[in-house]
Amino acid sequence: MATVGITALIPPEITYGTGNTPLDINNLVPRSKVVPRDKLCAWTAVWRELALKGRIKLDRLVVVAGGDCNNALVDGERLEGAGTPTHYFTYPFDGSRARMKEEIQRLIEFLGGSCDRGLFREVGRIKRLARRIDMWRVRGEVDPEKAFAIEVAGSDLGGDLEGFRKRLEGLEREKVDYDYPVALIGTPPIYPDFHRFLSSIGLHVVYDEMPYEFIRLGGSSITGLAESYGGYTFSRHITTRLEAIERELRKRKAEAVIHNYQFACHHKLEDRILRDRLNRELGYPYISIEGDLPSRTPEQTKLRLEAFKERLGGYL
Ligand code: SF4
Numbered sequence: 001m002a003t004v005g006i007t008a009l010i011p012p013e014i015t016y017g018t019g020n021t022p023l024d025i026n027n028l029v030p031r032s033k034v035v036p037r038d039k040l041c042a043w044t045a046v047w048r049e050l051a052l053k054g055r056i057k058l059d060r061l062v063v064v065a066g067g068d069c070n071n072a073l074v075d076g077e078r079l080e081g082a083g084t085p086t087h088y089f090t091y092p093f094d095g096s097r098a099r100m101k102e103e104i105q106r107l108i109e110f111l112g113g114s115c116d117r118g119l120f121r122e123v124g125r126i127k128r129l130a131r132r133i134d135m136w137r138v139r140g141e142v143d144p145e146k147a148f149a150i151e152v153a154g155s156d157l158g159g160d161l162e163g164f165r166k167r168l169e170g171l172e173r174e175k176v177d178y179d180y181p182v183a184l185i186g187t188p189p190i191y192p193d194f195h196r197f198l199s200s201i202g203l204h205v206v207y208d209e210m211p212y213e214f215i216r217l218g219g220s221s222i223t224g225l226a227e228s229y230g231g232y233t234f235s236r237h238i239t240t241r242l243e244a245i246e247r248e249l250r251k252r253k254a255e256a257v258i259h260n261y262q263f264a265c266h267h268k269l270e271d272r273i274l275r276d277r278l279n280r281e282l283g284y285p286y287i288s289i290e291g292d293l294p295s296r297t298p299e300q301t302k303l304r305l306e307a308f309k310e311r312l313g314g315y316l
Contacts, residue, residue, distance in 0.1 A: 001019060001020060001021045002020045002021070003023050003057060003058055004020045004021065004058070004059065004060045004061070004062060004111065005023050005025045005051070005058040005084075006022050006025065006061075006155065006156065007025065007026070007061070007062070007064055007069070007072040007075075007076055008068045008069060008072060008155075009064065009213065009214060009217075009229075009232060009234075010022075010062050010064060010089050011104065011107075011225050011229055012123055012155065013119065013120045013123045013124075013218065013219070013225055014104060014107055014108060014115060014225070015156070016119045016157075016161060017108075017115040017116045017119040017120060018108060018111035018113075018114065018115050018116075019111075019112060019116070020060075020111050021156075021159050022155070022159065023159055024153075024155040025047040025050070025051070025056060025058075026043055026155075028046075028050060028056060029043050029046045029047055029190065029294055030189075030294045031192055032294055034049045034055075037049075040263075040264035041069075041071045041262050041263065041264045041265050042190060042262065042291075042292055042293045042294060043072075043187075043262060044069070044071040044072045044075040045071075045075065046294065048075040048078055048079060051079050051084070052079070052082055058079075058084055059085075060084065060085045060111070061080065061084045061085070061087070062086075062087050062088075062089050062107065062110070063076030063087070063088050065090055066088075066089075066090030066092075066093075066235075067090060067091030067092070067093060067232070067234075067236075068091065068235055069265075070266070071264070073088070087106075087107065087110040087111075089103055089106075089107055090103055091229070091235030091236075092230065092235075093235070093237065095230040095235075095236055097223070097226045097230050098226075100225075100226040100227075100229055101223065101226035104222055104229075117220070117222075119161075120218075120219065120220050120225070122161060123157065123161070123218065124219075124220060125165070126157060126161060126168065127215045127216075127218050129168040129169065130150055130151060130154055130168060131215055133168060134151060137204075137205070137206055138181075138206045138207075138251075138252045140177075140204065141174065141175065141176065142174060142176065143174065143176055144176075144195050144199060144204055144205040144206075144208075145195040145196050146171065147205075147208075148195050148208050148211060150167070150168060151208055151212055151214060151215055152211040153214075154211060154214030154215040155214045178202050178203065179202030179203070179204075179309070179312075180202060180204065180255050180256060180309070180312050181204050181206040181255055182206065182254055182256045182258055183207040183209070183248070183249055183252070183254040183258070184198075184205045184207065184209065184260060185245055185259050186209065186259045186260040186261045186274075187210065187260055187261055187262050187265065187291075188208065188211060188260070189260050189289070189297075190293070190295075191291060191294070191295060191297040191298075191301075192294070192296070193297055194260075194297050197297050197305070201306055201309050202309060203305070203309055206253070206254050207248050207252050207254055209233075209248070212248070213233060213234065217229050217232060238270055238273055238274075242273075242277055242278075246278075246282070249284065255284075255285070255312070256284060256286070256308075257279070257285070257287075258287050258289060258305075259271055259274055259275070259287070259288045259289065260289045261289075261291075262290070262291050263291065271288050274286075285308070285311070285312055287305070287308045289301060289304075289305075
């Protein structure tokens with residue numbers, strides 16, 4: 001089985017269905033010690049360096065070139081220039097099912113040309129297990145760090161369907177004490193201890209926006225996948241994303257919002273739109289956090305989050 005690196009979400013149903021193993025190369029970044037020489041966003045610069053130095057072995061690469069990230073596009077071009085067979089996958093901005101279907105067909109061609117639809121159902125069963133755990137976190141029945149680890153791995157299902165399914169089935173419910181349920185929207189934090197730190201100060205993450213998208217989307221046919229992945233909120237207009245965020249905030253009874261974004265990422269510019277709607281119009285207490293290089297959560301960030309938590313007592 002060939003290892004296919006992915007730079008953002010593409011349907012894992014297709015990677016597995018074509019007999020390949022997906023590897024979300026972003027998931028290697030938070031614990032990496034590599035300091036890239038030229039960078040904008042550290043996520044793409046670190047995986048680029050890891051691949052160029054041969055520390056990630058990729059047989060092929062799929063770059064999400066439209067609807068997500070231009071930094072990934074350029075760093076993907078550099079890996080292609082260094083000899084990795086590379087495909088560029090584009091989400092239609094309007095969510096067009098027909099164009100999404102064309103993109104999926106092109107992806108299948110790149111990954112070998114034939115696709116076992118039976119694997120779609122197996123991936124679907126695993127995602128249902130992950131969504132059950134996602135609901136446990138809302139009810140305070142699982143540590144958010146464990147739920148996050150599972151959901152963020154939903155992009156490649158750990159590279160091992162059977163192993164990932166067993167991991168989910170083996171997770172047990174536990175009683176979690178906390179002070180406030182909060183939502184973590186935006187890019188997943190580049191600090192591997194971020195969720196643990198939030199729990200340590202009584203902030204229980206009931207919603208990880210992007211990782212939840214990884215386990216929310218799916219389908220049992222090419223048409224079904226096209227319809228579902230066409231609704232990947234991060235590839236769409238910000239209003240589509242905001243509708244989904246607002247729905248989840250209500251459903252999960254989140255009481256505050258942490259917006260995490262990355263230095264030199266276009267998502268940083270969305271902070272004003274998100275803050276205006278969620279804080280100014282809807283009244284959610286809101287804090288913006290900016291990450292850069294992978295490390296433990298910086299002390300200054302911890303201090304700001306502690307002060308935010310203290311203020312929640314006055315807001316709520
Ligand atoms: S944080 Fe932004 S710039 Fe970095 S990989 Fe993600 S979308 Fe791209």
